Amino acid sequence: MSEEVRWTNERFGGYRISQPLEEDIDLTHVGSGTPCGEYLRRFWHPVAMTEQLGSRPVPIRILGENLVIFRDLSGHIGLLHRHCAHRRASLEFGKIEKNGIRCCYHGWQFDVDGTILDTPGEPEDSPIKHRICQGAYPIHEYRGLVFAYMGPLEKKPDFPFLDSFDIDGHEMIPYSIHSPCNWLQESENSMDPFHSVFLHGRVNGPQFPGLEHFIALPVVEYFKRPEGFSYSHARRQGDLVMMRFHDHITPNMAQNGGMFQRLDNPKVFGRTSLTKWVVPVDDTNSRKFGWRHFNDADEVLRQGDKSNVGWEKVDFYGQTAHRTEEERISNPGDWEAWTSQGPINIHKREYLGTTDEGITLLRSKIKKDIRNVERGKDVNQPQGSEDRPFHTYGGDTIIRVPEDPVDDRALMRRLQREVAEIYFAADQYEGDERAEFVVRHITEKFGEQAIQVEK
Ligand code: FES
Numbered sequence: 001m002s003e004e005v006r007w008t009n010e011r012f013g014g015y016r017i018s019q020p021l022e023e024d025i026d027l028t029h030v031g032s033g034t035p036c037g038e039y040l041r042r043f044w045h046p047v048a049m050t051e052q053l054g055s056r057p058v059p060i061r062i063l064g065e066n067l068v069i070f071r072d073l074s075g076h077i078g079l080l081h082r083h084c085a086h087r088r089a090s091l092e093f094g095k096i097e098k099n100g101i102r103c104c105y106h107g108w109q110f111d112v113d114g115t116i117l118d119t120p121g122e123p124e125d126s127p128i129k130h131r132i133c134q135g136a137y138p139i140h141e142y143r144g145l146v147f148a149y150m151g152p153l154e155k156k157p158d159f160p161f162l163d164s165f166d167i168d169g170h171e172m173i174p175y176s177i178h179s180p181c182n183w184l185q186e187s188e189n190s191m192d193p194f195h196s197v198f199l200h201g202r203v204n205g206p207q208f209p210g211l212e213h214f215i216a217l218p219v220v221e222y223f224k225r226p227e228g229f230s231y232s233h234a235r236r237q238g239d240l241v242m243m244r245f246h247d248h249i250t251p252n253m254a255q256n257g258g259m260f261q262r263l264d265n266p267k268v269f270g271r272t273s274l275t276k277w278v279v280p281v282d283d284t285n286s287r288k289f290g291w292r293h294f295n296d297a298d299e300v301l302r303q304g305d306k307s308n309v310g311w312e313k314v315d316f317y318g319q320t321a322h323r324t325e326e327e328r329i330s331n332p333g334d335w336e337a338w339t340s341q342g343p344i345n346i347h348k349r350e351y352l353g354t355t356d357e358g359i360t361l362l363r364s365k366i367k368k369d370i371r372n373v374e375r376g377k378d379v380n381q382p383q384g385s386e387d388r389p390f391h392t393y394g395g396d397t398i399i400r401v402p403e404d405p406v407d408d409r410a411l412m413r414r415l416q417r418e419v420a421e422i423y424f425a426a427d428q429y430e431g432d433e434r435a436e437f438v439v440r441h442i443t444e445k446f447g448e449q450a451i452q453v454e455k
């Protein structure tokens, strides 16, 4: 076997690294029985949009498994293995019944939990329906998305309710977008605040009008949480310092700040305007599901209006394949970046720099969690109910703090830590009380003038 060469330092040294290298199987293979596949199967994931569920069953593929999803005539949603338990005809050709679905081939009928309700060609007293079930998964429908739990039943967590699932004044618009690449690539984009500087700004010019402040190199602080990460990136314009908090709840859920937040006035404890999951379809395909949050506080521009969001449609610039070749080449967006890393990015061929701290943190946490699942341990995941939701931090805080002529980057680093400390201390409260705590403590710490809005 030839020696594994990951990089070259030779001029015109392409030949040295022309041998293909293997992908990181641990992080990228998602089928049942693989380490990552088993880990991913400990979480609830969105798998479809309710908008997809009409009069016909819908074939879908999640975590390398072929499935079928439908809403029966009683209104219950079924997520079943696609191939019939009898002789494996596809249930995508099944007939939706009052209870469950009937296979087209020999008429076996399955309830949404996989119970066999009818085997019409068999004798009346056939024991088949007591002996086996069709493979089925539990689902939870919420605000236009259908979530599924595809892991061992004895490990099934309650559906986690996050504070961002119900924010006053937010209209939540579900959407979904396919990417022909491994799930980790798109997921890592959310842990990489530096790409905005270049992809969305410096390389081909600003892609989001009014957001030119994102072209400045940010000062980034990462905060480790048992369930993932919260991180903040700070930028200054005059006396104003904008701190944008992101959530990355492992493995694959992310939230950012106000999508089109300007940097022109103070603001305290803004909330997210995008909640999303990157769900593996299989090793080389993924599907993002999420909600855009339309509201007057954090999403004032409402770019990509409601009619433009939804099933396989554009949520905002550069997120899908649905642009002309000319547009995609002359001004590539996020979608072009993460899909062009290949069907499965080869980590051994990457050369990581200081801006990749988020990527390294994410990969090592996921690896650690995979190992824990392999050892039979439970994995940390968000727990929350409608009364006591799991707290998230995605959103913007902008305060007025004069520049430090000696070391302003150190000042911005400190500001983010101090604000994060206040955010986390506010966790003892819910709803308005929590927001009031943050405002009160930011005012006490930085002074009234720090949050004074000027018209
Ligand atoms: S294959 Fe489905 S009923 Fe026979």
Ligand SMILES: [Fe+2]
Pocket (backbone or CB within 6 Å): 189, 195, 196, 199, 200, 334
């Ligand atoms: Fe981006």
